Amino acid sequence: MKPTDTSNPEYFHKVVDCQYACPAHTPVPEYIRLIAAERYSDAYMVNWESNVFPGILGRTCDRPCEPACRRGRVEEEPVAICRLKRVAADNKDKADIASRMPEIPAEKNGKRVALIGAGPASLTVARDLAPLGYSIDIFDNQNAGGGMMRSQIPSFRLPAEVLDEEVNYILDMGINATFDIEVQSLREVLDKGYDAVFVGTGAPRGKGLNLPGLEDAAEHVHLGIDWLASVAFGHTTSIEKKVLVLGGGNTAMDCCRTSRRLGGEDVRVVVRSPFEDMKASPWEKDDAMHEGIPIYNNHVPKEFVIEDGEFKGMYFEKVMAEYDPDGKRSLVPTGEPLVFMEADVVLMAIGQENAFPWIERDLGVAFDKWEMPVVDRNTFQSSNPKVFFGGDAAFGPENVITAVAHGHQAAISIDLFCQGKDVDERPAPFTSLLSQKMGVHEWSYDNAIETDKRYAVPHAPLDKALSDRMLEVELGFDRGTGYKEAERCLNCDVQTVFEEARCIECDACVDICPTDCITFVGNAEEEQLRHSLTAPAGNLAQDLYVSEDLPTTRVMVKDENVCLHCGLCAERCPTSAWDMQKFLYNVTKAGR
Amino acid sequence: MSYQLPKFRHPELPKNDLGYTKADYEGAISTLCAGCGHDSISGAIVKACHELSIEPHKIAKLSGIGCSSKTPTYYLGKSHGFNSVHGRMPSVVTGAAMANRELLYLGVSGDGDTASIGMGQFAHVARRNLNMVYIVMNNGCYGLTKGQDSATADEGSMSKKGEPNPFSAIDLCATALQFGATFVARSFSGDKTQLVPLIKAAIAHRGFALIDVVSPCVTFNNNKGSTKSYEFVREHAEATGAVDFVPMRKEITTDYKPGYSHEVTLHDGSSIHLYKLEQDLDPFDRTSALLAMERHRAAGDILTGLIYMDKASRDLHEQLETSRRPLSQLTEEDLCPGNQMLKNINASLR
Numbered sequence: 006m007k008p009t010d011t012s013n014p015e016y017f018h019k020v021v022d023c024q025y026a027c028p029a030h031t032p033v034p035e036y037i038r039l040i041a042a043e044r045y046s047d048a049y050m051v052n053w054e055s056n057v058f059p060g061i062l063g064r065t066c067d068r069p070c071e072p073a074c075r076r077g078r079v080e081e082e083p084v085a086i087c088r089l090k091r092v093a094a095d096n097k098d099k100a101d102i103a104s105r106m107p108e109i110p111a112e113k114n115g116k117r118v119a120l121i122g123a124g125p126a127s128l129t130v131a132r133d134l135a136p137l138g139y140s141i142d143i144f145d146n147q148n149a150g151g152g153m154m155r156s157q158i159p160s161f162r163l164p165a166e167v168l169d170e171e172v173n174y175i176l177d178m179g180i181n182a183t184f185d186i187e188v189q190s191l192r193e194v195l196d197k198g199y200d201a202v203f204v205g206t207g208a209p210r211g212k213g214l215n216l217p218g219l220e221d222a223a224e225h226v227h228l229g230i231d232w233l234a235s236v237a238f239g240h241t242t243s244i245e246k247k248v249l250v251l252g253g254g255n256t257a258m259d260c261c262r263t264s265r266r267l268g269g270e271d272v273r274v275v276v277r278s279p280f281e282d283m284k285a286s287p288w289e290k291d292d293a294m295h296e297g298i299p300i301y302n303n304h305v306p307k308e309f310v311i312e313d314g315e316f317k318g319m320y321f322e323k324v325m326a327e328y329d330p331d332g333k334r335s336l337v338p339t340g341e342p343l344v345f346m347e348a349d350v351v352l353m354a355i356g357q358e359n360a361f362p363w364i365e366r367d368l369g370v371a372f373d374k375w376e377m378p379v380v381d382r383n384t385f386q387s388s389n390p391k392v393f394f395g396g397d398a399a400f401g402p403e404n405v406i407t408a409v410a411h412g413h414q415a416a417i418s419i420d421l422f423c424q425g426k427d428v429d430e431r432p433a434p435f436t437s438l439l440s441q442k443m444g445v446h447e448w449s450y451d452n453a454i455e456t457d458k459r460y461a462v463p464h465a466p467l468d469k470a471l472s473d474r475m476l477e478v479e480l481g482f483d484r485g486t487g488y489k490e491a492e493r494c495l496n497c498d499v500q501t502v503f504e505e506a507r508c509i510e511c512d513a514c515v516d517i518c519p520t521d522c523i524t525f526v527g528n529a530e531e532e533q534l535r536h537s538l539t540a541p542a543g544n545l546a547q548d549l550y551v552s553e554d555l556p557t558t559r560v561m562v563k564d565e566n567v568c569l570h571c572g573l574c575a576e577r578c579p580t581s582a583w584d585m586q587k588f589l590y591n592v593t594k595a596g597r
Numbered sequence: 598m599s600y601q602l603p604k605f606r607h608p609e610l611p612k613n614d615l616g617y618t619k620a621d622y623e624g625a626i627s628t629l630c631a632g633c634g635h636d637s638i639s640g641a642i643v644k645a646c647h648e649l650s651i652e653p654h655k656i657a658k659l660s661g662i663g664c665s666s667k668t669p670t671y672y673l674g675k676s677h678g679f680n681s682v683h684g685r686m687p688s689v690v691t692g693a694a695m696a697n698r699e700l701l702y703l704g705v706s707g708d709g710d711t712a713s714i715g716m717g718q719f720a721h722v723a724r725r726n727l728n729m730v731y732i733v734m735n736n737g738c739y740g741l742t743k744g745q746d747s748a749t750a751d752e753g754s755m756s757k758k759g760e761p762n763p764f765s766a767i768d769l770c771a772t773a774l775q776f777g778a779t780f781v782a783r784s785f786s787g788d789k790t791q792l793v794p795l796i797k798a799a800i801a802h803r804g805f806a807l808i809d810v811v812s813p814c815v816t817f818n819n820n821k822g823s824t825k826s827y828e829f830v831r832e833h834a835e836a837t838g839a840v841d842f843v844p845m846r847k848e849i850t851t852d853y854k855p856g857y858s859h860e861v862t863l864h865d866g867s868s869i870h871l872y873k874l875e876q877d878l879d880p881f882d883r884t885s886a887l888l889a890m891e892r893h894r895a896a897g898d899i900l901t902g903l904i905y906m907d908k909a910s911r912d913l914h915e916q917l918e919t920s921r922r923p924l925s926q927l928t929e930e931d932l933c934p935g936n937q938m939l940k941n942i943n944a945s946l947r
């Protein structure tokens with residue numbers, strides 16, 4: 006193998022598993038250490054810079070970082086990264102945070118940008134461009150900012166105050182926001198002479214199921230996302246006793262849990278797929294079941310049942326999942342008789358779609374055969390160079406953190422475009438690499454490895470939670486538990502940096518490493534090398550760190566997979582050929 | 598600040614026949630100087646015992662005094678241990694081995710502990726062919742007392758202090774051979790591929806097995822001018838050949854060129870495979886072994902690998918025809934069988 010090029014920032018970035026997996030690349034271990042040091046406002050700002058909505062995401066994020074977390078590879082469960090973010094948000098000093106918000110120049114730079122939709126994607130663009138002097142107009146058809154974070158995510162998961170606070174940090178940056186306005190023509194917007202337009206209108210259309218009986222049952226059947234929005238805005242305040250929720254994603258989980266709070270007694274989730282294949286996050290399924298909601302899997306909806314003009318319920322066909330050799334799934338009927346389930350009302354939560362009826366097709370914005378805009382994956386520019394897309398509007402429904410990541414990149418492009426620069430010349434990330442050595446046995450990070458198991462977040466008592474849809478269910482970690490959970494983090498950003506010129510090949514690092522990461526061995530191709538290491542190196546997603554040739558003609562090979570970042574290799578190296586160095590990686594933002 | 602060994606281990610560590618991982622054979626975290634060769638030897642002992650699937654409670658690790666003699670704390674944390682007095686490890690092992698022949702005796706010593714204060718003990722334990730593994734962690738100095746030249750320091754070799762050593766060196770392998778050791782090997786702490794199979798073979802050998810392991814002292818004797826530094830040993834080590842230890846019931850998988858390889862079956866049915874590099878050495882012949890050592894000494898290089906092995910070795914218990922049941926398990930009844938038995942014996946001698 007070729008020696009590892011550690012001057013490429015992506016090498017060490019990848020070692021920080023959580024940050025690498027985060028769409029916005031939040032410097033996770035950096036904020037976790039700040040939480041452990043009780044510097045909550047600092048921890049909040051590290052988050053805010055990168056993901057814009059720490060309080061919101063600390064409660065609702067899809068947390069792609071957690072399955073990636075290294076801790077999950079050395080013991081059962083990853084660090085509770087997401088809920089630690091909430092600890093920072095809950096304990097920060099609000100006045101302090103307000104004073105740290107970027108200054109908005111009184112004199113503008115003369116460029117005007119329109120943002121359509123006020124969801125997380127647009128708000129991120131606003132956050133990045135306003136401090137640079139752009140004049141920003143936001144248009145949204147809801148009565149307040151936040152997009153689906155307001156209309157879809159129920160208050161028992163995300164209290165309105167938390168949402169308002171973080172949306173307002175942005176709207177207070179001199180943004181000109183117009184609510185309750187439906188944008189009906191992109192041409193009209195462009196005609197107003199904006200220098201750039203950002204489309205962040207999400208994926209606002211719920212999918213339905215056209216089954217026999219639907220026409221007669223129509224008034225008892227609602228689209229999940231429309232129903233949730235109507236609850237969020239106070240138009241719907243109750244529901245019938247018997248509720249069937251169709252679908253296995255997070256929308257289904259929010260529909261069923263909201264139903265329980267509005268009067269639903271026999272609330273069931275019915276899903277076509279096997280339980281394990283459901284799209285909903287495992288913790289959402291757990292929470293729903295904890296609230297007394299059974300999940301019927303392998304049931305395909307067949308028919309709405311009407312008797313004597315009255316809606317009675319639905320028929321389902323039982324199926325079995327079968328997988329072909331390529332792992333492709335098909336749902337095969339078991340042949341059992343159809344299952345009947347009684348219902349007063351059905352909520353359909355089987356997916357969302359994009360819809361752009363308001364974008365004229367002669368404006369140079371190309372659409373593909375699925376009626377999706379053609380958008381560049383890096384620049385977020387459409388085929389009309391003035392028009393940018395981001396969030397769910399760009400490539401279909403995702404989540405808040407993805408919308409934020411898109412927003413940052415789109416803001417960079419809009420800034421480059423407005424300054425007459427090439428949008429493809431992306432600025433490099435900001436990085437730094439700094440030794441953490443303080444003295445013998447002394448490092449500036451807490452290198453002891455705690456063995457505590459993951460702490461569970463406490464919940465409000467069930468009866469209280471179910472009687473008030475506004476009551477937040479999760480109570481969050483208190484400071485003490487937050488500290489203990491923070492101590493579980495392995496500080497993966499403190500990198501093991503090897504300097505071959507210093508190594509005397511004494512093997513001390515090999516002998517001490519608790520997880521057998523290091524081997525000195527003759528060089529070979531990666532596949533062969535992976536078989537000649539001290540411990541199995543079968544996780545191909547994790548890199549091998551390979552040195553230049555050493556005097557004995559061997560090379561040092563470190564399998565990054567289960568390194569604990571304990572620093573013992575550096576501690577035991579007589580020549581400091583190993584050093585522990587903190588690698589900070591910040592995605593560049595517009596204007597930097 | 599922390600200097601603790603984390604509890605987590607590689608999740609896919611291989612298990613041995615007893616279901617144990619390498620971690621089950623580890624000890625406390627080392628407090629020796631960072632980079633000390635002794636730590637690598639500890640690592641090799643852990644690896645050898647794990648791979649041989651020895652039950653940790655069937656091992657006794659004993660030592661004298663010195664940095665080297667501190668190492669038993671850093672391996673085999675679940676085995677028996679005895680940290681004796683300076684140079685007296687052999688007599689303590691002899692006592693223990695006479696009382697309980699069922700344990701594996703792993704003695705660890707330093708060049709000071711063995712070649713100076715303990716020389717007399719070393720001579721006699723080798724002569725008696727006590728069934729033990731005797732590992733010398735040889736750094737050419739008294740590490741623990743701040744690096745004075747030891748009796749194995751080569752003439753002219755310089756430690757950190759910068760004075761060339763005026764005396765000629767004691768070669769522990771050569772002396773052991775002359776004292777009557779039945780297994781003699783030399784190795785280097787920085788070469789686990791050689792050291793681990795040698796330790797395994799020494800464990801399987803019945804009789805006195807010496808491994809003299811050159812083990813650089815990073816703090817006092819790893820400088821230019823020293824013949825026990827990492828750099829010097831790497832440049833001057835010449836291997837007698839490759840050793841492959843083949844445990845009983847396992848098949849030999851390596852292919853060796855015919856004529857160059859020897860297979861030796863050991864008492865427990867396992868075997869060692871020797872692949873010779875040194876054509877003039879017959880490791881089963883004492884004279885040849887002594888000559889080879891002398892030749893390499895004169896050439897200024899260090900002969901490593903298996904140097905001598907007596908295939909017909911008879912250990913102390915066999916020579917003395919001691920009871921097969923360990924002394925420690927004999928009861929008063931066994932030892933004083935009564936008047937009638939005494940009469941019978943007396944009668945048989947009349």
Ligand SMILES: Cc1cc2nc3c(=O)[nH]c(=O)nc-3n(C[C@H](O)[C@H](O)[C@H](O)COP(=O)(O)OP(=O)(O)OC[C@H]3O[C@@H](n4cnc5c(N)ncnc54)[C@H](O)[C@@H]3O)c2cc1C
Pocket residue numbers: 065066067121122123124125126127144145146147151152153154157158186187188189205206207208209230233255256259363395396397398402403404405406408
């Ligand atoms: C029930 C449900 C629960 C969810 N839970 C989570 C969760 O827990 N965690 C998570 O990360 N993600 C969750 N999501 C997904 C998440 O809400 C979205 O991915 C995210 O909000 C997308 O952000 P966005 O900025 O692209 O668009 P949106 O948030 O959808 O915002 C778009 C805004 O534009 C407005 N708009 C659309 N068209 C027009 C128009 N023509 N004129 C004016 N305004 C318009 C919309 O009304 C909306 O206010 C959930 C989604 C649903 C449906």
Ligand SMILES: Cc1ncc(C[n+]2csc(CCOP(=O)(O)OP(=O)(O)O)c2C)c(N)n1
Pocket residue numbers: 662663664665666683706707708709710711714734736738739740741742747
């Ligand atoms: C009876 C006695 N004499 C002298 C000493 C002092 N002493 C302690 S260790 C040591 C030499 C150790 O050298 P070596 O065996 O080579 O071990 P190393 O530290 O080099 O590994 C000496 C002389 C002692 N502890 N006891």
Ligand code: SF4
Pocket residue numbers: 021022023024033034073074075076083084086493494495496497498
């Ligand atoms: S252990 Fe900490 S730094 Fe490492 S991946 Fe998990 S959260 Fe990130």
Ligand code: SF4
Pocket residue numbers: 501517518519520521522523563567568569570571572573574575
């Ligand atoms: S920091 Fe060094 S000693 Fe610790 S696990 Fe990683 S490679 Fe091993």
Ligand code: SF4
Pocket residue numbers: 507508509510511512513514515574577578579580581582583632
């Ligand atoms: S401890 Fe240091 S000098 Fe020794 S092998 Fe490891 S990196 Fe090289």
Ligand SMILES: [Mg+2]
Pocket residue numbers: 663665707708709734735736737738739740747
């Ligand atoms: Mg010594």
